[in-house]
Every structure is written in C-alpha cells, then in structure tokens.
Amino acid sequence: MFFQKIITILSENWQMFLRGAAMTLYISVIGTIFGFIIGLVVGVIRTIPIPERGWRKPLLKVINWLLSAYVEFFRGTPMMVQAMVIYYGSAEALGIDMDRYAAAIFIVSINTGAYMAEIVRGGIISIDKGQFEAAHAIGMNHFQTMVYVVMPQVIRNILPATGNEFVINIKDTSVLNVISVSELFFTTKSIAGSTFIFYPPFFIACLIYFIMTFTVTRILRLIEKKLDGPENFILAGNQMQVARPEDMIRKNS
Amino acid sequence: METIIEIQHLSKTFGTNEVLRDIDFSVKKGEVVCIIGSSGSGKSTLLRCINLLEKPSGGRIIYRGEDILDEKHDIHAYRTKLGMVFQQFNLFNNYNVLGNCIVGQMKVLKRSREEATKVAMKYLKVVGMDQYINAKPRQLSGGQKQRVAIARALSMEPDVMLFDEPTSALDPEMVGEVLKVMKELAELGLTMLIVTHEMGFARDVADRVVFMDQGVIVEEGPPEQVLLNPVQERTREFLSRTLNQL
Numbered sequence: 089m090f091f092q093k094i095i096t097i098l099s100e101n102w103q104m105f106l107r108g109a110a111m112t113l114y115i116s117v118i119g120t121i122f123g124f125i126i127g128l129v130v131g132v133i134r135t136i137p138i139p140e141r142g143w144r145k146p147l148l149k150v151i152n153w154l155l156s157a158y159v160e161f162f163r164g165t166p167m168m169v170q171a172m173v174i175y176y177g178s179a180e181a182l183g184i185d186m187d188r189y190a191a192a193i194f195i196v197s198i199n200t201g202a203y204m205a206e207i208v209r210g211g212i213i214s215i216d217k218g219q220f221e222a223a224h225a226i227g228m229n230h231f232q233t234m235v236y237v238v239m240p241q242v243i244r245n246i247l248p249a250t251g252n253e254f255v256i257n258i259k260d261t262s263v264l265n266v267i268s269v270s271e272l273f274f275t276t277k278s279i280a281g282s283t284f285i286f287y288p289p290f291f292i293a294c295l296i297y298f299i300m301t302f303t304v305t306r307i308l309r310l311i312e313k314k315l316d317g318p319e320n321f322i323l324a325g326n327q328m329q330v331a332r333p334e335d336m337i338r339k340n341s
Numbered sequence: 342m343e344t345i346i347e348i349q350h351l352s353k354t355f356g357t358n359e360v361l362r363d364i365d366f367s368v369k370k371g372e373v374v375c376i377i378g379s380s381g382s383g384k385s386t387l388l389r390c391i392n393l394l395e396k397p398s399g400g401r402i403i404y405r406g407e408d409i410l411d412e413k414h415d416i417h418a419y420r421t422k423l424g425m426v427f428q429q430f431n432l433f434n435n436y437n438v439l440g441n442c443i444v445g446q447m448k449v450l451k452r453s454r455e456e457a458t459k460v461a462m463k464y465l466k467v468v469g470m471d472q473y474i475n476a477k478p479r480q481l482s483g484g485q486k487q488r489v490a491i492a493r494a495l496s497m498e499p500d501v502m503l504f505d506e507p508t509s510a511l512d513p514e515m516v517g518e519v520l521k522v523m524k525e526l527a528e529l530g531l532t533m534l535i536v537t538h539e540m541g542f543a544r545d546v547a548d549r550v551v552f553m554d555q556g557v558i559v560e561e562g563p564p565e566q567v568l569l570n571p572v573q574e575r576t577r578e579f580l581s582r583t584l585n586q587l
Contacts (some may be wrong), residue, residue, distance in 0.1 A: 105358075145351040203377070216431075218427060218429050218430075218431035219424075219431060219433065219434065220432065221394055221427065221431060222425070222431035222432070223433070224394065224420065224422060225392055225394065225423070225425035225427075225494075226366065226420065226421065226424075226425075226445035226449060226493070226494070226497055227417045227418065227421035227445065227449040227450075227497070228417070228448065228449055229417050230446065232448055232449070236444055236448055237433050237435065240435040241435045243432055248488075296382050316444075317477060320477040320480075321437070321473070321475045321477065321480055322475050323472045323473065323475075324472045324473070324475065325472065
C-alpha cells in the first residue's frame with residue numbers, strides 16, 4: 089500500500105522531484121564553492137601578521153575588524169532570516185529586483201564563507217610554525233609561503249570540514265523555500281499540496297536528500313585519498329640498469 | 342680570507358629577558374665554526390638572528406659589506422644566501438623529497454624545473470638520498486629527513502650553511518649518518534656555522550669553536566684550545582660536565 093503510493097507519486101511527479109533535486113544540488117555546489125573561496129580569502133587575510141609600524145598597520149586593523157564583523161554576523165543569524173532580509177530587503181528598501189536564484193546562491197555563499205573563514209583560520213593556525221620558518225629561511229615571502237607551502241596543507245586538512253559544510257548546504261537550501269526558490273523541499277511541498285498526499289512525497293524527498301549527501305561525502309573521501317598520494321613510495325632505481333648501450337657509448341665518448 | 346658575515350654588538354631581548362648581549366662575531370669564507378654551550382645560552386637565538394627568523398633588538402649584521410638590518414635591504418634575497426637546517430627538520434609536508442628541494446629554487450630563484458631538478462639531484466646524491474625522491478616526508482626516518490633538509494638548503498646554493506642543533510632530535514643511531522654528511526660538506530670547503538652538542542664532531546671538524554653562556558661569547562678559538570685547554574673557568578666547568586659522557 090505504502091510502496092504503491094510512493095510508486096504512483098514517483099511515476100507521476102518524477103520530473104518535478106528531479107528538477108527540485110537538481111536545483112538543490114546546483115545551489116549548494118555553487119554556494120559551497122563560492123563560500124570556500126570567500127573563506128580562503130578571509131581566513132588568509134585574518135592571519136596576516138600585523139606589522140609593528142607603517143601605514144599597513146591601521147589598514148589591516150580596519151580590514152580585520154570588518155571581516156570579523158562579517159563572520160560574526162552571518163554565523164550568528166539564521167540563514168532563513170538572512171534570506172528574507174536580503175531578498176525582500178533589497179526589493180523594498182533598495183529597490184533592486186534581485187533574481188531569486190542569484191539571491192539564493194548569494195545567501196548560501198556568504199553564509200558558507202563565514203563558517204569557512206573560521207575553519208580556514210583554524211587550519212592555518214594549526215600548521216606547524218616550522219613550516220613557515222623553513223619557507224622563510226629559503227627566501228620565500230609571506231605570499232609565496234602561503235601559496236606554495238601552507239595553503240596546500242591547510243586545504244588538505246580542512247577537506248573533512250568542507251565536506252561537512254557541503255552536506256549542511258544541501259540540507260539547508262530547503263530554507264530557501266521562503267523566497268520561493270524551487271529546490272527539492274519547495275517542489276515536494278507543491279506536489280503534496282496539489283495531490284493532498286503528504287508523507288509519501290516527503291519520504292521520497294528524504295531519500296533523495298540522503299542519496300545526495302551520501303554521494304557527496306564519498307566523493308570527498310575519494311578526493312582526500314587522492315591528495316594523500318600512495319601509501320608507499322618507489323625507490324628511484326639504479327640508473328645503470330635502465331641505461332641503453334647507446335647511452336653508455338655517448339657517456340664514455 | 343674574506344669575511345662573509347660580521348656581527349657587531351648584537352643584542353636580543355624577549356620582553357625583559359636578555360637572551361643575547363653585545364655579541365661580536367664573524368665568519369670567514371670556507372670556515373667551519375661550531376657554537377657550543379648549555380641550553381638557554383642563546384646559541385640558537387644567535388643563529389636565528391643571523392637569518393632574521395628572530396629580529397635582533399640591537400646591533401648590526403653585515404653581510405659582504407652590507408648592513409642587512411637596514412630597512413631598505415631585501416631580506417628575502419639575503420636569506421637565499423643562507424642555508425638553514427633546523428633541529429626539527431621542517432620539511433614541507435605537502436611535497437615529496439624532490440619537491441622539497443626544487444620548490445625554493447623554482448619560486449624564489451626562478452630556475453626552470455629542469456635546472457632545479459638537476460641541481461637538487463646533485464645535492465641529494467651528496468647526502469645519499471637520491472633514491473628517495475618520490476618519498477613524502479612522513480615516510481622517512483629522522484636521519485633521512487635531516488639529510489633531505491640539508492640537500493634542500495644546499496640546493497639554493499647558499500654562501501653559508503647554518504645548522505641549528507641538526508642532530509638533537511635524532512636517535513643515537515641516526516646521529517652518525519647526519520654528522521657524516523656534514524663532515525663531507527666541511528671537507529668540500531663549505532662555510533658552515535653549526536650549533537651543536539656533539540663535542541666529538543666539533544673537535545674533529547671545526548676550524549673554530551665558540552663557547553656561549555648566558556647570552557655572551559665566553560671563549561672562542563681553535564678546537565684544541567677551547568675544548569682541551571680552555572682559559573675561562575666557565576668553559577672548563579661546562580666541558581667537564583659534557584666531555585665525561587664521551
């Protein structure tokens with residue numbers, strides 16, 4: 089009986105479910121990527137050592153203050169409320185008619201960015217001081233040290249936390265239904281509303297959410313493994329064994 | 342012989358703690374200088390001040406006639422002239438052995454990948470790690486890591502090599518392999534400044550031994566003099582405690 093209902097609903101509405109799931113995935117993927125980039129930039133800026141004097145000192149202080157305000161504000165308020173404020177606020181107070189999908193991506197990105205900024209900052213702080221010193225000792229400046237030595241390690245270390253953010257985004261895009269973004273929750277609600285059948289569609293939505301989050305988790309785990317490289321290394325062989333006779337002649341002459 | 346680094350009246354304080362006091366000291370080309378002394382005597386700080394990992398509180402550091410504490414001086418270019426080897430190796434965890442030895446050459450000295458690899462292989466051979474170019478730091482033993490760290494520093498083809506207690510974090514068995522490499526480098530005529538607790542090594546390899554205590558240089562001279570016939574009471578006291586272990 090239950091399964092029958094699910095199958096009927098699926099066969100009648102599968103396109104809508106699919107479209108909703110695609111929209112959810114689209115917003116959360118783009119939002120996570122943008123958020124990740126925002127987080128990297130903000131995290132890096134917030135860990136720049138403040139010089140003892142010069143014009144950079146006050147400038148950095150002001151920037152740092154603004155960035156902490158950003159992080160604290162977006163971490164400290166619900167995304168659902170932010171969505172309402174940003175989407176309706178931009179229309180009513182500023183007279184800007186925002187595209188609701190652009191607004192959705194903007195909200196998710198900026199929210200993820202706030203969380204990622206702290207994750208990145210933590211990642212940078214956790215890198216051994218010796219790594220910075222070794223990089224400085226071979227003549228790298230702060231920027232080169234960050235790009236070639238520190239950030240690659242930070243990114244590897246924060247991947248699990250990034251996966252967390254990604255999964256949270258897939259689930260939390262459902263709050264965007266308040267600004268009528270037709271993501272999975274919104275479409276499910278429409279299906280339930282038009283058929284007056286409630287729990288089977290939501291059960292289906294539940295499964296789809298789980299499939300999406302589980303797949304993303306697995307993919308990220310694979311990426312982590314790939315970044316770690318092989319468990320063992322290959323000894324570079326004795327070069328004589330691979331040298332061809334003609335190489336030997338050339339070497340001797 | 343030409344003086345490479347000259348230090349005049351160098352001082353360093355951490356808060357109210359005076360770690361270095363009025364140090365005058367110089368290194369000539371081709372010289373191997375060992376700095377000895379008990380923990381907290383300021384010898385590591387002296388080394389770290391020389392390549393500006395610690396900012397000196399006062400005094401001057403003259404490198405080939407130029408005052409490197411001058412604000413206009415390019416610190417990064419100066420540091421490429423000094424090869425630093427750390428107690429904790431500090432290999433870059435995100436690169437394999439070869440990567441560790443070429444990243445600085447490519448990004449700082451702007452050498453091509455081929456050229457950098459050629460130079461790196463040359464020095465990896467010197468330290469006997471050329472077979473391990475594909476290994477990541479976590480896959481190596483302490484002694485191997487330290488030899489790679491030495492090759493990384495050599496790959497920048499510096500004027501002076503600075504060693505900050507290179508064997509202090511190693512198992513007794515691995516100390517030997519690192520000291521052997523350093524001895525070979527000394528024989529090649531490299532200018533080396535070594536902070537060490539290895540008295541035997543200092544006696545065999547150093548041209549000059551510097552004994553530091555409580556932030557000042559107490560005594561310096563050829564190893565036979567400082568290690569075997571020290572003039573200062575404080576030096577004798579220190580040596581009687583450490584040489585007993587030999």
